[in-house]
Amino acid sequence: MAKTVELIATAAFGLESVVAHELKRLGYDDQTVEDGRVTFRADMAAIARTNLWLRSAERVLVKVGSFRAMTFEELFQGVKALPWADWLPVNALFPVDGKSIRSQLFSVSDCQAITKKAIVEKMKQTYRQNWFDENGPKYQIEVGLLKDVVTLTIDTSGPGLHKRGYRQLNGPAALKxxxxxxxxxxxxxxxxxxxxxxxxxxxxxxxxxxxxxxxxxPGSFREFAAEKWHQVPAELWRRAREEARxxxxxxxxxxxxxxxxxxxxxxxxxxxxxxxxxxxxxxxxxxxxxxxxxxxxxxxxxxxxxxxxxxxxxxxxxxxxxxxxxxxxxxxxxxxxxxxxxxxxxxxxxxxxxxxxxxxxxxxxxxxxxxFGPRRPRLERTAAAVPAAAEVTE
CATH class of the missing domain: 3.40.50.150 (Vaccinia Virus protein VP39)
Incomplete structure (x- = not known):
């Protein structure tokens, strides 16, 4: 397993710069901001820390890889070539979701089925067996196509990050x-x-x-999908939660x-x-x-x-x-x-x-x-140790 991984923090439209700033406050500066997401490189501990600390992001995903594909054969071979053994254990439960935007391969159900088949074929080569029970930890995979570029991700969060765990009763038109x-x-x-x-x-x-x-x-009240993954050791989660406390x-x-x-x-x-x-x-x-x-x-x-x-x-x-x-x-x-x-x-x-x-x-x-109200007379502010109310620019 590589010491660093490529991760994606997804964001609602218009909040990408907010999420990018939160990541920088956490120390993750190696990032690329795009519509609906911020891609960044970090160590494995970031999976735990970002899930716990990001306030405005929707999810944290592992980016397994990306490539261009305009035919189903290119999709199959591209998916099969990715390093799935780095993430999926032999008993992994790995359902596949999909989406396609302005791409030649517009049938989402076909893309999902081909992706699943390609991953199974790669796992057959890796684990030397023909059947997988899928009775272990869940690794939710998404195959996303945008303008013929395929991106494969695994969701580390589980339920969306807006599900903090404290809101047990829903009133009318509740804000996320x-x-x-x-x-x-x-x-x-x-x-x-x-x-x-x-x-x-x-x-x-x-x-x-x-x-x-x-x-x-904000993630202190809940658990995350990746807490059950052996790739993110329990010690990293323990340290991240201890830091938060x-x-x-x-x-x-x-x-x-x-x-x-x-x-x-x-x-x-x-x-x-x-x-x-x-x-x-x-x-x-x-x-x-x-x-x-x-x-x-x-x-x-x-x-x-x-x-x-x-x-x-x-x-x-x-x-x-x-x-x-x-x-x-x-x-x-x-x-x-x-x-x-x-x-x-x-x-x-x-x-x-x-x-x-x-x-x-x-x-x-x-x-x-x-x-904007008038500027307050200058007073000393106490800086937060980690992201609080981040100053955000467009």
Whole structure:
């Protein structure tokens, strides 16, 4: 097994630079940023560390290899030539998923079947046997074709990295944890600044902020597919988790508030904050956005309000945006960041954004509207030991 491996951190559209910055904060500078992914080279320990620490990435994949293929025979021979024995043990469970974009080989099911067959043929040569029980650890393989370039990967994460493990109850239109962390990162929120989410729902943005503020690795609450692989020794996972525990800042003072008009979803938020171990860092309160106030200066409002996507809900969403405008007028030194798909948000908020960023909340195309407050008088900041609220550039 090589001392270094090529890995891919996948990202939702628009968040590639956020993920790239998180990787750099972890010390992985040898990287290439492309649409939907950041490819980087690192040691084997990075499989454990990136799964534990990446806040905005979707998954961490091992890149087995890539090549051009325009025929099924080229696909078969290209897959067979790759070093599968470096990764797949004789009893590996290795299902194959696939996707094809703008490629001659457009039948995904055929590409999956040919890839599986080619890997089996390679394993027959390696292990000198004709049948494989596939009753061991899972190695989820993907064959991806983009403009006739084939990339073969193995998923190290298992369930997506947004599944932190603390969100056990789902309220309506819950925001993914990875997206919530990215919103905080793009906003350049720091733990020494007050934060309000006036539409907190089941609590994802405030909880992710508290995890950032306490420097808690977001993967601390769960397990990963590669923990069962012999290629990533248990000692590497033990060290990575020990590092994560040592870097937690439990005494960090935080001023995080989450409000919502629904007591039911707030009960979810309180439960999730307890599971995540941050209940004492967040104040949840039932409140209409009109009543939002703060005695602090230079804070952040970061939120994911109703979009008005469903028939009959648009006028209600627009009224919410007007109320948000009125409430934010009472916070003249605060910065405001709003994620919504509503095409006329700026009109109802009464102000054009200083900056906009196109993002996708699930499959819904949104804009992240950014309104920058005045610069705070210069104060000393305490730097995080590993990625917290990363400063991100386009």
């Amino acid at each position: 944890e990875t997206m919530a962390a990215a919103l905080l990162s793009v906003a350049r929120w720091y733990p020494d600044r007050p934060l309000i989410d006036p539409f907190c729902g089941s609590g994802t943005i405030p909880i992710e902020a508290a995890l950032i503020g306490m420097n808690v690795a 040592d870097l937690v800042r439990r005494d960090e003072p935080l001023r995080i508030v989450g409000t919502d008009i629904s007591e039911d979803v707030l009960s979810y938020a309180r439960h999730h904050s307890r599971v995540a171990g941050v209940a004492d860092k967040i104040h949840f309160q039932r409140m209409d956005v009109k009543a939002m106030r703060s005695r602090f200066d230079y804070g952040f409002v970061i939120c994911n309000p109703p979009y008005g996507e469903r028939l009959g809900e648009q006028e209600e969403a627009e009224a919410v945006y007007r109320s948000l405008k009125e409430a934010c007028a009472t916070l003249p030194t605060w910065s405001v960041f709003v994620l919504t798909s509503h095409p006329r948000f700026e009109f109802f908020f009464g102000r054009n954004a200083d900056k906009k960023r196109k993002l996708y909340n699930g499959r819904i195309q949104c804009n992240y509207y950014q309104y």
